[in-house]
Amino acid sequence: MKILVFADQKKGKLKKSSFEVLSEAVRLASACGAEVHAALLGSGVKEQAGVLAHYGAKTVHIVDRPELATYINTPFVTAAAAVIEAVKPRVVLFPTSEGIKDYIPALVQKLDGAGITDCCKIKWTGDGVEIERPLMAAKARSTMESSHSLILLTCRAGSFDTNEPNPAAVAEIVEHAATFTDLKQIFKEVLAANTGKISLDEADIVVAAGRGVRDAEGLKLLEELADVLGAALGSTRAVVESGLVSATLQIGQTGKVINPTLYIGCGVSGAVQHTAGMGNSKVIVAINKDSEAPIFNIADYGLVGDLFKVVPLLIEAVKELKKNS
Amino acid sequence: MKIFICCKQVPDVAMTIQIKDGKFISEGMNYVLNAYDASCVEESLVLKEKYGAEVTLVLIGDEAGKEALRKGLAMGADNAFHIMDPALNQIGSQAAAKVLQAFFKGRDFDFILTGKQAQDSDMGLAGGILSEMLNLPYVTNAVGLDMADNKVVVRRQGDEGVEVIHMPMPSLITCSNDMNDPRIPSLKGIMASKKKPMEQLSLADLGLSADEVLRESKKSSLKSFSLPPARKSGAKIEGDAQTLVATLMEKLTKEAKVL
Amino acid sequence: MNVEFNQDQKLMQQSAREFAEKFLKPVAKKLDETQEFPVELIRKAAELGFMGVAIPEEYGGAGMDSVSYTIMMEEIARYCGSTSVILSVNNSLVCGPLLKYGTEEQKHKWLTPLAKGEKLGCYGLTEPNAGSDCAGTKTNAVDKGDHWLLNGAKIFITNGSNADTALVFANTDPGKGNKGISCFIVDMKSPGFSVKPMHGKMGIRASGLSELVFEDVVVPKENLLGELNKGFKIAMTTLDGGRIGIAAQAIGLARGAFEEALQYSKERVQFGQAISNFQAIQFMLSDMGMKIDAARILTQKAAWMKDMGQNYNQQASAAKLFASEMATWVTNRAIQIHGGYGYTNEYNVERYFRDARVCEIYEGTSEIQRLVVAANLLGR
Incomplete structure (x- = not known):
C-alpha cells in the first residue's frame, strides 16, 4: 500500500505546509504499514525533490513542465492524475492552498475517488481512514469515514506537527510525463496585490490588524512592528472592507487559515469569522483596549491597552532584543 | 444569456451551534440561503441588468428548501427548480454533484454559478466535481465576473493575488462572498416571488436511480459531530503601556520562548 | 393560529x-x-x-x-x-x-x-392639555365654506421634523368633547404650518420629535378623514393597531438587551469564572427569555386577530401593556447583569433601557391600557 503526498511550493521553495502533511503521512504509514511517496508539480521544481526525502518520502514523483509555471486548474489536474494513476496509492494527502482547493474537485471526479477537504485529524481504521474536520465556520467538527479504494484528503494548515528532518535521507526520484492538451481556461494575469514581503500562510509570526487600527497611520504602525519582527501582516475582514489592505491579507473563514508560532492581534476584537482562521496559532497575543473583547478568551497573553501606545513601545523593545542577540 | 445557480439551504451558522450525543441539533436553528450562493444570485442579477439574462435557481433539499429558493426569486431570479426526493436526505458533495449532473443533462445554458462552498459542510467540492462530470471548464473562488468577447472574465482570489482568467462558455464558476454584497429582498420582491415558476423534480424525473446516488454517497460517510476543543484563555495583562510591553517581552522570551 | x-x-x-x-x-x-x-x-x-x-x-x-x-x-x-x-x-x-x-x-x-x-407621515393627536384625554383638544378647525381653517398646536410628535403629511385631530364642534373631534389630512407645506424641534428626550432620541404649530392653515374640504365629528373613534381604533406595533417594538428592544446580557454573562469573568455560571445570573436570564417569549405570543395573537378581522381591542392593549412593562424590566435586568459597565454608555444596554421606557407611555400609558382591558373584561 502507498500513501502519496502532493507537496506545495511557491517560487521554487517548498511550503511548510508540505512538511506538515508529509510528517502526518509518515505517521499514518507506520499505522497501516504503507510506503510514503511524495509528488511535486511545477516548473523548475526538480531541485526541491531531495528535501522531501528528509521528511520521509521514499520516492519523489516530479512533473516539471513550463505549463505548470502559472496556476490554472486544467494542467494541474492532468499532471496530478498522471502521477496518481502511475503510483496507484490508496490515500493521497494534500496541503491546502487556493490552487489545491481549486483543482482537487476535478481530480477527485476524474479518478472516481473519495474526496474530503480540510482534515485536521487522520486515523487509519484498518480498511480506510477516519478523519475529523472543522465545519460551520469552525464552530463544530465532524468525523467522517471512507473505505473507498482511492481517498483524497486535503489537510488544514497547522493541524499536524512537523517531524525533525533527516538530512541524510535520500529518495528515488521519478519524473513523469504528462500531455497537456485542451487548456480550457485562459490565464491572463495576476493583478498586483499589495502583499507583504512574507507570505501570510507561511509566516512564523503574524501581526494582524483589526478595526482598532482605524486608519492608514494605525496600519503603518503595525507594518513597522511586522518589519522588526520579520512577521507577515494580516487583517480582519473589517480592515479589508475599509480598503486599508487587500483581500489577500484577510485571515478567517473567508480569508486565509494561518498557523503561525506567534500571532499578535492588534485592535482585533476576535469575532468568530476571524478566529476561525487563526485559532490554530501556537501562541496568541492580543492587544485591545476593550478588556471585554472576545479575543481575550483565546489569547495566551492579553494586553489590555491602547495599541497606539503599546505598539510603539513594543517596536522599540523588539529592536532592542534583536540588537542584543 | 442563460445562467443557472446551484444553491443550498443551510443552518444560519452565525447562531449558536448545539451538538448533543454526536448529533447536530437543528431545532431552533434558522435555515437560510447559503451566503456564497446569495452572492451568485447577486452577481447574476448584475449581469442580467447589464447584458440581459435568464437566471434560474436549482436546489436539492426538502420541503423547507423552498424558502431558500423563494429568497433567490425575491432577490430577482426568474425561476427555480426544486429537486426533492426522500433518497436525497443528507447527501454529501459527490452525490449532490451526481444529481445535478442528471439535472443539467440536455439542458441549454451559458454558465453555471454556485457558492465556493456550503456554509454547513464547508467542503467546497460539489461545484468542481459537477464541472468535471459535465466536462466543463471551471474556476473556483471568483471575486468578480464580467463579460468580454463572448467570454466570461473571472477575477479569482488565488494564492498570489487576484488572478484574471478568461473562461469560454459554457462553463462553471464558484463564487466567494467577497464578490459583492447581496441585495436584501424587498417585501414587494418577497410577495412577487410567490408567482414565479418553481418546478419540483424527483430523482425519477431526472432519470436517476437511488442506487446511482448511493454509489457516490458511499465513497465517504459522515459519522458524528462534535464541538471543537476550546482554547483556554491565558493571562490578561493590565497596567500602563510600559508595564504591558515589559511583561509581554518577558513572557514571550522566557515562558513561551517564541522570540 | x-x-x-x-x-x-x-x-x-x-x-x-x-x-x-x-x-x-x-x-x-x-x-x-x-x-x-x-x-x-x-x-x-x-x-x-x-x-x-x-x-x-x-x-x-x-x-x-x-x-x-x-x-x-x-x-x-x-x-x-x-x-x-x-x-x-x-x-x-x-x-x-x-x-x-x-x-x-x-x-x-x-x-x-x-x-x-x-x-x-406623522400623527398629530397629543397636545399640552390633551393626551389620553382627547376631549381636552384645543386645536380647532373652523368651517369657512370652501375650506377648513386650522389653528392650534400639537406636541411630542414623532417624525414631525421630517414628515410631509400629518394627520391632525382638531375640535370641529366646541363644547361637544370627544364627539366634536375630527381628523384632517394636512400637507405640511401648507402656509401657516410650522414645526419646532423638541429636545431633551430620555430615549428614542433620533425620531424627529417636534411640536406642530398651525396658524390659519387652510385645509381643503376634501381632506377631512372619515366623518365630521367622528375623529375620536378614528383616534382610538388607530391606536389599537398602533399598540400592536409598540408591543412588537418593546419586544425587539428587550430582545436586543437580553442578547447582549446573555453574551456578556458568558464573557465576563468574576471570582475566576464566567458570571453565567452563577445561579443569580441564570435566574435573571431565564426570566428575561421567558417574558420576551410570552410577550411575543400575546402580541402575535393580537396581530393575528386583526388579520382575521376580529375585534382585537382588548388583546392589543394587553399585548402593549405586558410587552412594554416586560421591556422595562428586561432592559433593567440587562443593565444589572452588566454591572457597573451597564450603567455607562460604553455598552448598549442603558440605551435599550431608555428606549424601552417610553413604550409604557406613548400610544396610551400602562394605566390607560389597564382601563381598556378592564372595560373589555367587565363588558363596559
Whole structure:
C-alpha cells in the first residue's frame, strides 16, 4: 500500500505546509504499514525533490513542465492524475492552498475517488481512514469515514506537527510525463496585490490588524512592528472592507487559515469569522483596549491597552532584543 | 444569456451551534440561503441588468428548501427548480454533484454559478466535481465576473493575488462572498416571488436511480459531530503601556520562548 | 393560529434582520447621541417596503399581514429604537387610518406615497392639555365654506421634523368633547404650518420629535378623514393597531438587551469564572427569555386577530401593556447583569433601557391600557 503526498511550493521553495502533511503521512504509514511517496508539480521544481526525502518520502514523483509555471486548474489536474494513476496509492494527502482547493474537485471526479477537504485529524481504521474536520465556520467538527479504494484528503494548515528532518535521507526520484492538451481556461494575469514581503500562510509570526487600527497611520504602525519582527501582516475582514489592505491579507473563514508560532492581534476584537482562521496559532497575543473583547478568551497573553501606545513601545523593545542577540 | 445557480439551504451558522450525543441539533436553528450562493444570485442579477439574462435557481433539499429558493426569486431570479426526493436526505458533495449532473443533462445554458462552498459542510467540492462530470471548464473562488468577447472574465482570489482568467462558455464558476454584497429582498420582491415558476423534480424525473446516488454517497460517510476543543484563555495583562510591553517581552522570551 | 411563521413571514423576517444588522446595528449608538433623524436609513427602509407593510399593493404597500408587521418591528427595534418608532408611526398611525377611513381618492393621493415611503407621515393627536384625554383638544378647525381653517398646536410628535403629511385631530364642534373631534389630512407645506424641534428626550432620541404649530392653515374640504365629528373613534381604533406595533417594538428592544446580557454573562469573568455560571445570573436570564417569549405570543395573537378581522381591542392593549412593562424590566435586568459597565454608555444596554421606557407611555400609558382591558373584561 502507498500513501502519496502532493507537496506545495511557491517560487521554487517548498511550503511548510508540505512538511506538515508529509510528517502526518509518515505517521499514518507506520499505522497501516504503507510506503510514503511524495509528488511535486511545477516548473523548475526538480531541485526541491531531495528535501522531501528528509521528511520521509521514499520516492519523489516530479512533473516539471513550463505549463505548470502559472496556476490554472486544467494542467494541474492532468499532471496530478498522471502521477496518481502511475503510483496507484490508496490515500493521497494534500496541503491546502487556493490552487489545491481549486483543482482537487476535478481530480477527485476524474479518478472516481473519495474526496474530503480540510482534515485536521487522520486515523487509519484498518480498511480506510477516519478523519475529523472543522465545519460551520469552525464552530463544530465532524468525523467522517471512507473505505473507498482511492481517498483524497486535503489537510488544514497547522493541524499536524512537523517531524525533525533527516538530512541524510535520500529518495528515488521519478519524473513523469504528462500531455497537456485542451487548456480550457485562459490565464491572463495576476493583478498586483499589495502583499507583504512574507507570505501570510507561511509566516512564523503574524501581526494582524483589526478595526482598532482605524486608519492608514494605525496600519503603518503595525507594518513597522511586522518589519522588526520579520512577521507577515494580516487583517480582519473589517480592515479589508475599509480598503486599508487587500483581500489577500484577510485571515478567517473567508480569508486565509494561518498557523503561525506567534500571532499578535492588534485592535482585533476576535469575532468568530476571524478566529476561525487563526485559532490554530501556537501562541496568541492580543492587544485591545476593550478588556471585554472576545479575543481575550483565546489569547495566551492579553494586553489590555491602547495599541497606539503599546505598539510603539513594543517596536522599540523588539529592536532592542534583536540588537542584543 | 442563460445562467443557472446551484444553491443550498443551510443552518444560519452565525447562531449558536448545539451538538448533543454526536448529533447536530437543528431545532431552533434558522435555515437560510447559503451566503456564497446569495452572492451568485447577486452577481447574476448584475449581469442580467447589464447584458440581459435568464437566471434560474436549482436546489436539492426538502420541503423547507423552498424558502431558500423563494429568497433567490425575491432577490430577482426568474425561476427555480426544486429537486426533492426522500433518497436525497443528507447527501454529501459527490452525490449532490451526481444529481445535478442528471439535472443539467440536455439542458441549454451559458454558465453555471454556485457558492465556493456550503456554509454547513464547508467542503467546497460539489461545484468542481459537477464541472468535471459535465466536462466543463471551471474556476473556483471568483471575486468578480464580467463579460468580454463572448467570454466570461473571472477575477479569482488565488494564492498570489487576484488572478484574471478568461473562461469560454459554457462553463462553471464558484463564487466567494467577497464578490459583492447581496441585495436584501424587498417585501414587494418577497410577495412577487410567490408567482414565479418553481418546478419540483424527483430523482425519477431526472432519470436517476437511488442506487446511482448511493454509489457516490458511499465513497465517504459522515459519522458524528462534535464541538471543537476550546482554547483556554491565558493571562490578561493590565497596567500602563510600559508595564504591558515589559511583561509581554518577558513572557514571550522566557515562558513561551517564541522570540 | 399557527405558531410557526409562514414562508412570507420568514422571508420578511430575514429581510428585516439583514437590514437591521447591516444598517442599524453600526449606527444606532451614534443616532442616539446625535439625535439626528436617519433620513438615509428611512429611504433604504422605504425601498424595502417597510413603510407600508400591511397596506395592500394597490395602494403602494407590501400587501402583507399584521403578523408580518410585528415581525418587522421586532427585528428593527432589536437594534434601533428610534428607527422602529419612525416606521411604527408611518405604518400604523398614518397609513393605518388612511386605509381604513380614507375615500378612494384620498387613498390614491395620500396613502400611496406614504405606503411607498416616498413621503413620510406623522400623527398629530397629543397636545399640552390633551393626551389620553382627547376631549381636552384645543386645536380647532373652523368651517369657512370652501375650506377648513386650522389653528392650534400639537406636541411630542414623532417624525414631525421630517414628515410631509400629518394627520391632525382638531375640535370641529366646541363644547361637544370627544364627539366634536375630527381628523384632517394636512400637507405640511401648507402656509401657516410650522414645526419646532423638541429636545431633551430620555430615549428614542433620533425620531424627529417636534411640536406642530398651525396658524390659519387652510385645509381643503376634501381632506377631512372619515366623518365630521367622528375623529375620536378614528383616534382610538388607530391606536389599537398602533399598540400592536409598540408591543412588537418593546419586544425587539428587550430582545436586543437580553442578547447582549446573555453574551456578556458568558464573557465576563468574576471570582475566576464566567458570571453565567452563577445561579443569580441564570435566574435573571431565564426570566428575561421567558417574558420576551410570552410577550411575543400575546402580541402575535393580537396581530393575528386583526388579520382575521376580529375585534382585537382588548388583546392589543394587553399585548402593549405586558410587552412594554416586560421591556422595562428586561432592559433593567440587562443593565444589572452588566454591572457597573451597564450603567455607562460604553455598552448598549442603558440605551435599550431608555428606549424601552417610553413604550409604557406613548400610544396610551400602562394605566390607560389597564382601563381598556378592564372595560373589555367587565363588558363596559
